[in-house]
Amino acid sequence: MMSTFLHIICLICTATPGRLAHLLRDFKMDFSQVNLFVFDEADKLLEASFIPDIDTIYNSIPTTSQVIAVSATYLNAMDDYVLRFMKTPAEVRVDEKVTVRKF
Numbered sequence: 494m495m496s497t498f499l500h501i502i503c504l505i506c507t508a509t510p511g512r513l514a515h516l517l518r519d520f521k522m523d524f525s526q527v528n529l530f531v532f533d534e535a536d537k538l539l540e541a542s543f544i545p546d547i548d549t550i551y552n553s554i555p556t557t558s559q560v561i562a563v564s565a566t567y568l569n570a571m572d573d574y575v576l577r578f579m580k581t582p583a584e585v586r587v588d589e590k591v592t593v594r595k596f
Contacts, residue, residue, distance in 0.1 A: 502526055510538065514546035517553045524553045535562035539570055551578050572596070 502523045508516070516522040524530075530550075532538055538547055554560070560579050562571070567584065575582045576596055584594040 504528075510543050510546040510550060514549040517549055522553075524550075524558075525555060527554050527558050529559050529561070530554050532560070532562045533564075535564040535574075536566050536568050536571060538562075539568065539574060547578070 502525070504526060513522070517524070532547075537543070551560075562575060562579075564571070567586070575584075582596045584596070586592045586594070
């Protein structure tokens with residue numbers, strides 16, 4: 494049961510943004526040792542309802558953590574999002590060939 498845990502140090506976590514932000518706000522998760530954080534379905538995180546939760550999550554991970562945003566589709570609107578949450582972002586696109594775009 495989740496209520497039996499007082500404090501969890503997180504190394505790897507899979508959760509919806511809302512649930513994860515809830516655990517962080519209730520001080521039940523500790524991201525101080527996370528080295529890698531992956532946002533899956535990153536294009537969906539652009540929805541306005543996710544922004545407060547993403548802010549909570551991002552502000553809880555160490556500034557030295559690597560952040561990866563994965564998406565089958567890349568919307569141009571993600572450029573601002575990527576620049577906001579990543580230090581030296583690069584886009585890796587895999588089609589017939591692999592291309593890399595640095596921001």
